Amino acid sequence: MENIIETYDITKKFDDFTAVDTVNLEVERNRVYGVLGPNGAGKTTLISMLCTILHPSSGTASVNGHDIVKQAKEVRASIGIVFQSRALDDILTGREHLEMHAALYGVPQDVRKKRIDEILDLIDLGEKADEFTKTYSGGMKRRLEIGRGLIHYPKVLFLDEPTLGLDPQTREKIWEYIEDLNKREDITVLLTTHYMDEADKLCDKIAIFNQGQIVKTDSPKNLKRELKADTITLTVDDIDKFCKAVEDLDFIKEIFVVDHEIKLMVERGENLITKMVNFAGENGIDVKSVELDHPNLEDVFIKYTGSSIKGER
Amino acid sequence: MAELEGIYTIWLRETKRYIRYKSRIVTSVVTPLLWLIIFGTGLGAAVRFGQVGIDYQQFIFPGIIGQTILFTSVFSGVSVIIDRQYGFLKEILVAPISRSSVVMGKALGISTASLIQGVILLLLSFIVGISMTIPCFLVSTVLIVLISLGLACLGLMIASFTDSMEGFNLILSFIVLPMFLLSGALFPITGLPEWLQFAVYLNPLTYGVDALRFTILNESVLPLYVNSAVLLGFATVTVLTSAFLFSKKEQGLM
Numbered sequence A: 001m002e003n004i005i006e007t008y009d010i011t012k013k014f015d016d017f018t019a020v021d022t023v024n025l026e027v028e029r030n031r032v033y034g035v036l037g038p039n040g041a042g043k044t045t046l047i048s049m050l051c052t053i054l055h056p057s058s059g060t061a062s063v064n065g066h067d068i069v070k071q072a073k074e075v076r077a078s079i080g081i082v083f084q085s086r087a088l089d090d091i092l093t094g095r096e097h098l099e100m101h102a103a104l105y106g107v108p109q110d111v112r113k114k115r116i117d118e119i120l121d122l123i124d125l126g127e128k129a130d131e132f133t134k135t136y137s138g139g140m141k142r143r144l145e146i147g148r149g150l151i152h153y154p155k156v157l158f159l160d161e162p163t164l165g166l167d168p169q170t171r172e173k174i175w176e177y178i179e180d181l182n183k184r185e186d187i188t189v190l191l192t193t194h195y196m197d198e199a200d201k202l203c204d205k206i207a208i209f210n211q212g213q214i215v216k217t218d219s220p221k222n223l224k225r226e227l228k229a230d231t232i233t234l235t236v237d238d239i240d241k242f243c244k245a246v247e248d249l250d251f252i253k254e255i256f257v258v259d260h261e262i263k264l265m266v267e268r269g270e271n272l273i274t275k276m277v278n279f280a281g282e283n284g285i286d287v288k289s290v291e292l293d294h295p296n297l298e299d300v301f302i303k304y305t306g307s308s309i310k311g312e313r
Numbered sequence B: 001m002a003e004l005e006g007i008y009t010i011w012l013r014e015t016k017r018y019i020r021y022k023s024r025i026v027t028s029v030v031t032p033l034l035w036l037i038i039f040g041t042g043l044g045a046a047v048r049f050g051q052v053g054i055d056y057q058q059f060i061f062p063g064i065i066g067q068t069i070l071f072t073s074v075f076s077g078v079s080v081i082i083d084r085q086y087g088f089l090k091e092i093l094v095a096p097i098s099r100s101s102v103v104m105g106k107a108l109g110i111s112t113a114s115l116i117q118g119v120i121l122l123l124l125s126f127i128v129g130i131s132m133t134i135p136c137f138l139v140s141t142v143l144i145v146l147i148s149l150g151l152a153c154l155g156l157m158i159a160s161f162t163d164s165m166e167g168f169n170l171i172l173s174f175i176v177l178p179m180f181l182l183s184g185a186l187f188p189i190t191g192l193p194e195w196l197q198f199a200v201y202l203n204p205l206t207y208g209v210d211a212l213r214f215t216i217l218n219e220s221v222l223p224l225y226v227n228s229a230v231l232l233g234f235a236t237v238t239v240l241t242s243a244f245l246f247s248k249k250e251q252g253l254m
Helices: A043-050 A072-077 A094-104 A109-123 A126-130 A138-150 A168-184 A196-202 A220-227 A239-246 A273-282 A297-305 B002-020 B022-046 B056-078 B080-085 B088-093 B099-123 B134-161 B165-181 B194-202 B204-217 B224-248
Strands: A003-014 A017-023 A026-028 A032-036 A058-063 A079-082 A156-160 A188-193 A205-210 A213-218 A230-236 A252-258 A261-266 A287-293
Touching: A003 A043, A003 A188, A017 A043, A017 A213, A026 A188, A032 A043, A032 A168, A032 A196, A043 A058, A043 A156, A043 A188, A072 A079, A079 A138, A094 A109, A094 A126, A094 A138, A094 B002, A109 A138, A138 A156, A138 A168, A168 A188, A168 A196, A188 A196, A196 A297, A205 A220, A205 A297, A213 A220, A213 A297, A220 A297, A230 A239, A230 A273, A239 A252, A239 A261, A239 A273, A252 A297, A261 A297, A273 A287, B002 B022, B002 B099, B022 B056, B022 B099, B056 B080, B056 B099, B056 B134, B056 B165, B056 B204, B080 B088, B080 B134, B080 B165, B088 B099, B099 B134, B099 B224, B134 B165, B134 B204, B134 B224, B165 B204, B204 B224
Parallel strands: A032 A188, A032 A205, A079 A156, A156 A188
Antiparallel strands: A003 A017, A003 A026, A003 A058, A205 A213, A230 A261, A230 A287, A252 A261
16 A cells, blocks of 8 residues: 655754654555654644645655655645644634635635535534634534545645544544544545544554654554553552562563552453552552553553653653 | 635635724724824914915825824734734645735735725815815725735734734834834925934835825825835835745744
8 A cells, every 4th residue: 555645754953952853654545643642742843844834854755745845835735734723713704714725725616615515514513604713612613623624625634633622522523523534535644642542543553752753653453462461550658669579570571650650561460459469568568559451552652652641741 | 826816815814804803993993083183183273384275184184094004004914923823824824825825815905904994084084174086086095005015014024023912012112103203194204304304215104195195185295106116116025025034934933
C-alpha cells in the first residue's frame, strides 16, 4: 500500500528549542493514524508543517504526493484541517462558514449547495445551521469545524486534538463520526491526541511522540501485546525500600515509579496481588492501595517515554 | 479565477461582520457628528475664519470624513490581531489561495466599511449647509475607497508586527492621532511653521483631506490630480508591502 504522507527528517527549531526533531513518519492511505504524546511534545508543530503553515527548519515531507515546501498550494488543496484551537467566527452562521470554506477551496459553484446540505446533514446541526456560531455548544462547534474540513473532499484530514475539552458523550459521537467517515470515504485521517482511549479506539496505527521525536510506531494492538503484561499499581509508605526489595523477585519484569506510584509489570497479575501485599508486609512496608490493570496504551506510553502522559513537561 | 473568488469570499466575510455589528456603525457615524456639530460650532464661533464663503464647520467637513476613514481603516486592519487570537486567521491562511489575495480581500472589505460610513456622512452634509451634487458625491466615494485602501493596508502592516491588542494605545498615540492632527483636517495647512508644514506633507492623509476638500468645497492647496496620484501611490505601496509581509511572516501570524 502506498503512503499518502511521508516525512523525511523533518525538523522545526524555534530559536534554541527543537520542537520537532528529524521525524520520519509514514502514513498509509485510508488509515486513521494517531500521533500520541503529551502536551508540548511537538504534535501541533508537526501538523502545522504538514499543512504548510510552518516551514520546516530542515527536512521535508510529502502529502498526497506533493512536497509541502515546494508545492504548498497543491498540498493545501488536498487536505482538510481541524485546528486544536477554535477557528470559528462567532458572527457568521454555520452555513456561512461552510459556504465560505467551499468558496476558498474552489468547490465548483454548481455543486456547492448540494455539498453544504450533505455536510449539514452529516454534522447534524439541524436548525442551528442558520444561527450565529456564538450560540453553539462546544460539541456543535467541533462538528462544524470537522464538517468544514470535509467540504472540499480532502484526501487527508488533519485533526489536532479533535475532542479536547469536550464532554464524554460528545467525544463518543465524534469518534463514531470519524470512524464512519474513514470507512465510507476515500480519506486518510491523521490525528493528534493525548488521550489514550482516543488513540486506542480510533487509530489503526500510532506513533508515540515525545520531546519532538517518534519513539515507537505500531498498531495499538501490537503495542499492547508487546507488553505481555498486566500492571500492578501500588502505593506504599516507603517507595525506595519497596523497589529495592522487589527487584530480586523474578516474576516481576519491569518496575516503574510514576507520580509516587509503583507500577509492576507482571504476567497474570490477578494471582499475584495477595503475594505482593504479603511480601510488602514481610519487609515491614505498609501498602496503602493496590490496583490491577490489564495492558493499556498508558502503560505502553510509560514504557517508551519513561513518564506518564498526564505529566506536563 | 480562484484567487478572485478568494478575494470576494474574504471581502464578503469582512463586510458581513461590519454590517452585523450594528453598534459599530452607530458609533462610527455619531463620533464625526459630534466633531462637526460641537467642535465645529464651538471653535467656529471663537475664531474668525480666513476663507471667504466657507464657515469653519464646512471647512472641517471633508477633514472629519478623512478622520472617520482613518480610524475605521487603521483599526480594522489592526483587528487582524483579533482574528489571529480567535484562530480564525489560520483557517483563512491554510486555504489554497495566495496571501496577497487574503490581504486584498481584507483591504477591500475594510474599504467597504469606510465607504458605508463616508456615504452616510456625505448624505448628512446638509447639516453643515453643504449642498451635495451627484458628481461631487461620486468623486468623493472613489476618493474614500482609495484613501481607505492605503490606510487599511497600513493597519495590516502594523498588525503583522504586533502580537496582541496590548499595543493598541501605542498605535493610537503614535500613528493614528498624529496622522489625524497633521492632516489639515482641522486647520488650513498653508502658512504653518516650516517644521509643521514638513510633517503635514509627509502625511498621506493630508492629500486625502485636500482632495476631498477640493471635491466637496472646491477649495484646495494642491490640484486634484496631484492629490490623487499621491493617494494612488500610497495605496499601491502599502498593498504591496502588506502582501509581502503576510507572505513572509508565517510564524508571527499563528
